[in-house]
Amino acid sequence: MNVADLTLQADVAHWSWTIALFLWFVGIAGMGSVAYYFSRKAPLAITIFASLVIGLLLVVSHLTRWWNLPVTIFYAVLELSFNFQSWMFWGFVILSVHLVFSAVVVLANIPYLQRFWFLRWGAVLNQSNLFLGGFAFAGFMATVYSGFLISTAAGVPLWNTALIPVLWVISASVATVAVLELFYVFGWVEEREAAFGLRIGMGLDVMKLLAVLAFIHISLTVGTMGAQIGAERMFSGDLAMLTWIGVIGIGILLPLAIGAFTLLFGKKKPLLAVSAVAALAGVLFLRAAVLLAGIWEPLVI
Amino acid sequence: MRLRRGQKPTRRLAHVWNEANCTACGACIIACTATNAPEMMHREEKGWNSLASNIRRIESANAQGRPTMLLNQCQHCEDAPCVHTCPFGAVYYNDDGLVAIDERLCIGCSYCVAACPYNVRWMHPDNGLPKKCMGQACLDLVAANQQPACVQACPANARDFGDLNDPNSSVTQTLRRLPNRVLLEKAGTKPKYFIVESAS
């Protein structure tokens, strides 16, 4: 009998592609904010803000009682029922702060808006290292949160590992570098920044490869039965294509190969574009593969 | 009554299922729906492709190939991951030691679904609430000093419900007398759904 059948995983929580996209957008916005500290460009600011908004819209659309949000917040404040133990509660706090920060940064980066004197404080903040440090920290925390969110979902043992927040940070960094590469392709950032990104990106790719393989290996070898079954699905089961071709082939090896080619033979913008898109897709595939592979611990064996 | 952090429940109500007596007739499963979700008696629960019941039947076989059957439901854990993870405190312990939900505080994030190691919840198609044992009707029954619907429906003396803090309660006595276990003990959730393994 196939043990996986016994877990009776049902699509009750709908934690699949919607949430994968949410995690992906939050990662881009989060680590994008860190990058913004070094590369304070309007396209990046807009990308961060847009990613965050789309990510949040996705997550709200996934709520089965989204209409109840105002009521919930009203009573939660009234009765102080917030759950400080819950990473999702902290997620609300972090993402709210991050959203506000990113709105300010976008505001400062839109010249049209800077005509209005009452919005000029945005530009002031946008030049403050302290503010942008805070923004970078909020973004980093948002990325970390998106990892802890699923790490602490106790029902799914595959996810219950500290590797996930780390993996999320590394892969979100990869995505951010890819975004910067795309900007270079479009001519929105200078070569110097992109070249810096290329080396960082290759290093991150290697780290990500290591982390992904470590994640699968650890789950396969010392994980609980539920974690093992989940990892098996990624390693050799129904999600193996997504893992090996999507996450590793497209998401890591292809950008690495292009990176190596670039280092040896110089930059080719079309190749860089392919590399960046592949890396971004790989980061999404990683989140989807991990989410889809998650199954409950078998209650009977 | 909602327990505040650190507060101990006055009662520790627990379900006991005697697998050695259970004949898998399904009466408890249907009675649960009829009592707690009568509006779902002729409607499919799409997440599970099943009857909308808080009790679910899981068939398997042991290492020797002997068929086994488990009735799974909310374990009313004393260290419940769903309570830890709910962002706004919608899921809480009540003073009977049961895990309950305050629907005013629920936004339907499904975090409790993913957080439950026993995978017991289903999402109500009308109000989006993550449902599980005990439903409101059974909570009302308990408040009125009655047994939950599943216990009343069981024709084979396989279900019981009572207070673990009461040394004279039938559940305490059964658990003292007969071999029993809980599910996923290593998960550290301190579940209060006890499976009695022998009729005598």
Place this chain on the structure above:
Amino acid sequence: MNTVERKGMKRRTFLGGATAAGIGAVLINKGWVDAAGFFGPNGVDIEGLQQAGYDVRHTICHQCGAACGLTGLVKTDAPANGDNFVVFGNQNPEHPQRGMCGRGATAPSTWNSPLRLKKPLKRVGERGSGEFEEISWEQALDEVAERLKGVIDEHGVRSICFARHNFQNEIAWLTMGLNAPNLIGQASTCNTAGVVARRWMMGGAFSHHAVIDPDYDNCRFVLLPGRTLNAPIGAQFRLAKAKERGARVAFLNPAHPDTAYGDGEWISCVPGTDDVFMLGVAKVLVDENRYDENFVRRYTNLPYLIKADGQPLSEADFEEEGDENRFKVFNGEEIVDHDLDGLVPELAYTGSVTLKDGSEVEVSTAWNLLLTHLNDYTPQRAARVAGVPVATIVRIARTLHTMDGVVEDTWYNTRNGNDSDAIMALMTVNGLLGNFDKPGGMCFRPGHGVPGTLSRDSDGTIRTRMGRELALPPPGRRIDQEMFPETNGTFEAVVRSVVDGEGPYPIKALFNVDATLFHRDPNTRRIEEMLRKLDLVITTDILHQEICDWSDYVLPTDMFLERRLLRGVGWTFKPTAVLAQAVTAPPPDADVRQIDWVGLELLRRIYPDRALSLGYEERFHAHDVFQDEFLGAIEDRRIEGLAANWNRDPAQVKEELLREGFVTFRDIEYGNVPYKRPFASPSGKLEIYAFHPVRRGYREHGFARHIEPPAFTMPSGRREFYLVNGKSPSGSSAVAGLAFSTQYLADNSVWIHPDDAAHLQISDGEEVELEGLDTGWVAKTRLKVTHRVHPGTLFTYSYVGGNRQRILEQTKGFEGLAKGINPHWFTTGWIDPTTGSAFNNASVRIRRVV
């Protein structure tokens, strides 16, 4: 008795307190908080409840045929919309058959099911098309009566067959009034094999499956061959209590019964081998001297002398005019009559006797013959045939002996066509164990004393309980008994009459009384052919069953929640009567009627004078007046008769029936049968060597024996399988089979053993094609790979799949009921020529769907 204990107390019913919280279930869900106050530790205050607008109404479940005790709580002033009542198992622990299984739990959803028949229907399309128009009751009754009259005028009343499952008494007004002989119960695929076997071994009075049963309250070990014990559910409760005291239970079955989950041993065997298993057990008991010699000598016919031709030696062999039922035994010195006072005959004797014609014949005791007979059934051979370990057979035999166990006598037992031998074999084991009418043994239900409504004198005169008379000649034998004299109901006789032109006369019209032909009777293709050929098909039912699509008229009837019924309780050793009350009215849009009323309305249209003779006056044409006054008066009269039978006050009996739902007239009494009251067999003993079939020439000898299932082609090769079926307590019955929850709780896939699946490279959940080896019927179905079935065998729950009525396509959420298979698509319709028993198993070939 409850009544005595509570005398002088406030009128309370046993609905709470010590055993279970009781009727409180769902109270609050219904917003009936005010009712909760009337529930106390000593029961429920009925008057208080009634003053608050509630009523407690006990009933008996008819979601299957077991009639378990349920209770309803009703809000009396609320409209019948489904929120006005709740039902649950009767909570009184004194009730001998109380409780609700998964099928009973579906009753409220049957009540307001979208599949419920709500108006009379008249067919407008082809038979089978499921195209109908709704018509009024007046039009329906007028037209049906006219059509029946036409058939009677042209072909005689015997050409009408009434097919029934449970409602023989209700339809009797019509069948008796018409003087129709053919009211045929669908027994041949259910209990016929067992009924005939028990009749052959113990006599007619002990033949019914509800009459003999293990004493579950006190049992120590029960072996259940081919029995799931899914019904009656009261037995489950009693067995659970016995298990708490250490009792054990084992199931012999090719498929794992749900009940076996409850700490039961499942002995997985090849289909059709119960007989050889039991004979293997008998061999061990004899070889190891583990039989009750005293019982065997005194109360079985094993000491009786059998001639070389297999016939019993009797007085008729020695004297002209000698009594053939005065059998001969050996008393240690000489051959004597079997019925001498104080005689304990010898078991072992072989000799020769001179008969009245001067011939000398060899005679042996049946015991000696049994020893020889059992040499063919060594545990080794039995194990090989049955596909079980030798050690299991030996262990079971020893356990039966050391634990004072019994073998359950089965109910729904017609499986493979060799089933009568299986029942005879298990009764042989019981006979050797001698564990009868003792605590924990095989016990017998005494008469419950509930008088009938209609009776018939030998001259044919019909009498009603109200003293009315209708003089008609005897109607003659049923057509199935003409063709299969031993049967208690073989519907296949009708199929043969219509399709093959067999039998003494043709059947032209079929009247189905809440009888689901398709899930009950073998060989669907032949059933369809019969339905096409009939002149007239009428069906009454609660739900839109598949047979409705083939009927010219469909008449919607009420369900048990909506009617009253007085009857005795089966499967109990305490004589008990139950009174079921109507819990609620039918749903507002359901214009449904009681079968009795339908029958009398048809009768008065065909023979007004006969209806009048039976007391059916014009004022009873109104359905509610009929229920209240016509049936009400009969019920009172029957209660008077019941009370008189037990020397009780009728008013007191009625009050107790209403209050508790039942009256038990005395406690169980052990030690009667066969010790004080003999069996009803020719010898008065348990006939391990059955005389009747030998005398009739059905058999060469009277012992149970193993024959290959003769009813269908044996599977051979790795793609061919036995297809067996059995019941799910969550949905297997004609009514519960159409419940919404059944789609989910009673799995409608076909089970296959993991070894077979691996060999055929079939994965769990895969869709395959099944082709009947005999019928050629091809059906797609999903396979479930599970250890719950014997290798080489496929299993599916009966009644829960393969429904083909058109309405399912149009009823949102109920489509799943059409999935799965109906096992009778593959059964051949072979009938055992001696018993009239049919069978439910078949053989199929698996084809993978590409």
